[in-house]
Amino acid sequence: MPRKPLSTEQLGLIAERFKALSEPSRLEILNTLREGERTVSEILEATGLGQANVSKHLQLLHASGFVDRRKDGVSTYYRLADGDVLRLCELMCGRLEVEARVKKKLFA
Amino acid sequence: MPRKPLSTEQLGLIAERFKALSEPSRLEILNTLREGERTVSEILEATGLGQANVSKHLQLLHASGFVDRRKDGVSTYYRLADGDVLRLCELMCGRLEVEARVKKKLFA
DNA sequence: TGAGTATATGACTATATAGTTATATATGTG
DNA sequence: CACATATATAACTATATAGTCATATACTCA
Numbered sequence: 001m002p003r004k005p006l007s008t009e010q011l012g013l014i015a016e017r018f019k020a021l022s023e024p025s026r027l028e029i030l031n032t033l034r035e036g037e038r039t040v041s042e043i044l045e046a047t048g049l050g051q052a053n054v055s056k057h058l059q060l061l062h063a064s065g066f067v068d069r070r071k072d073g074v075s076t077y078y079r080l081a082d083g084d085v086l087r088l089c090e091l092m093c094g095r096l097e098v099e100a101r102v103k104k105k106l107f108a
Numbered sequence: 109m110p111r112k113p114l115s116t117e118q119l120g121l122i123a124e125r126f127k128a129l130s131e132p133s134r135l136e137i138l139n140t141l142r143e144g145e146r147t148v149s150e151i152l153e154a155t156g157l158g159q160a161n162v163s164k165h166l167q168l169l170h171a172s173g174f175v176d177r178r179k180d181g182v183s184t185y186y187r188l189a190d191g192d193v194l195r196l197c198e199l200m201c202g203r204l205e206v207e208a209r210v211k212k213k214l215f216a
Numbered sequence: 217t218g219a220g221t222a223t224a225t226g227a228c229t230a231t232a233t234a235g236t237t238a239t240a241t242a243t244g245t246g
Numbered sequence: 247c248a249c250a251t252a253t254a255t256a257a258c259t260a261t262a263t264a265g266t267c268a269t270a271t272a273c274t275c276a
Contacts, residue, residue, distance in 0.1 A: 005139065005142075006135075006139055006197075006201075008132070008136070010201070010204070011132050011135040011136055011139065012132045013204055014129075014135060014197055014200045014201065014204070015129070015130050015131055015132045015134075015135050016130075017200050017203065017204070018126050018127075018129040018130040018196075018200065019126075019127070019130035019131075021122075021123070021126040021130075022123050022124075022126040022127035022129075022130045023123055023127075023233090023234075024116070024119050024120045024123045025234075025235090026123075027114075027119040027122060027123050028116070028119055031113065031114055031119065034113075039252080039253095040252070040253060040254095041251095041252065041253085049235090050235065050236065050237095051252090051253075051254095052235080052236070052237080052238090052253095052254080052255080052256095053234070053235055053236075054253095055253060055254055055255080056233095056234085056235090056254085056255085057234090058253095058254095059254080059255095065203060065207060071242095071243095071253095073243065073244065073252090074242075074243045074244060074251060074252045074253080075243095075251095075252060075253080076252080076253065076254090084199060084202075084203060087199060088126075088196060088199055088200075089114075089122055091192055091195060091196055091199075092122045092125050092126065092196075093114075093118070093122065094192075095125065095173060095192060096118070096121055096122070096125070099173060131263090131264075133264075133265090147222080147223095148222070148223060148224095149221095149222065149223090157265090158265065158266065158267095159222090159223080159224095160223095160224080160225080160265080160266065160267080160268090161264070161265055161266075162223095163223060163224055163225080164224085164225085164263095164264085164265090165264090166223095166224095167224080167225095179223095179272095179273090181222090181273060181274070182221060182222045182223080182272070182273045182274065183221095183222060183223080183273095184222080184223065184224090
């Protein structure tokens with residue numbers, strides 16, 4: 001949250017973006033795209049998710065600006081739009097690691 | 109997302125945390141706590157949300173590790189657990205600003 | 217102890233959405 | 247053109263959850 005207070009409208013937009021990242025299947029898709037550009041078919045294979053399901057998730061991730069895409073012939077290639085997804089997830093992972101350490105210490 | 113690939117289980121935990129931040133009401137609560145420690149009553153007043161509703165949101169935020177709390181007498185004081193919420197939201201805000209600039213440019 | 221206040225919790229409803237199935241829309245190839 | 251393949255979309259179902267109302271719990275004080 002920045003220095004300035006945020007309007008209700010801004011909070012709504014932020015919430016919407018976080019929601020895009022709040023589903024395991026979508027994170028799995030993004031995780032696949034870490035390796036680089038992939039077609040929908042490749043994502044299907046990598047994740048084991050259903051075709052229609054993946055397609056919808058990709059539409060949402062694209063609408064949220066987390067992935068870019070290009071069409072080439074019959075295929076659509078998706079890729080991470082920028083490094084923010086990685087940064088966001090790293091931040092969350094850091095939290096989880098700390099948490100795990102604390103829990104471990106409690107039982108030690 | 110960190111350098112190493114993430115397990116399905118880890119992705120689930122990360123998604124869970126993002127979900128905690130994916131509701132406007134909860135962001136509004138966190139936004140209130142930016143100013144410092146607040147009681148539930150103060151949060152009610154600041155946000156205009158219902159009592160039971162706020163209480164449940166606070167339980168969730170606490171379970172997710174985003175807020176800490178202490179009881180003093182009949183009141184419970186909540187506060188941001190650390191700076192990560194601010195960092196996460198700043199990142200999202202940055203994205204939205206860029207997006208807004210691009211949109212503006214398109215219509216210029 | 218009884219009344220009052222602050223917070224938490226349970227039950228319920230309404231809404232959003234993940235996943236699936238079936239179908240539509242390209243695009244490429246013989 | 248007919249057909250195959252890749253992706254997108256529509257309709258539907260099942261599940262999760264935000265919000266609300268009613269109630270429970272916990273603390274304070276007279």
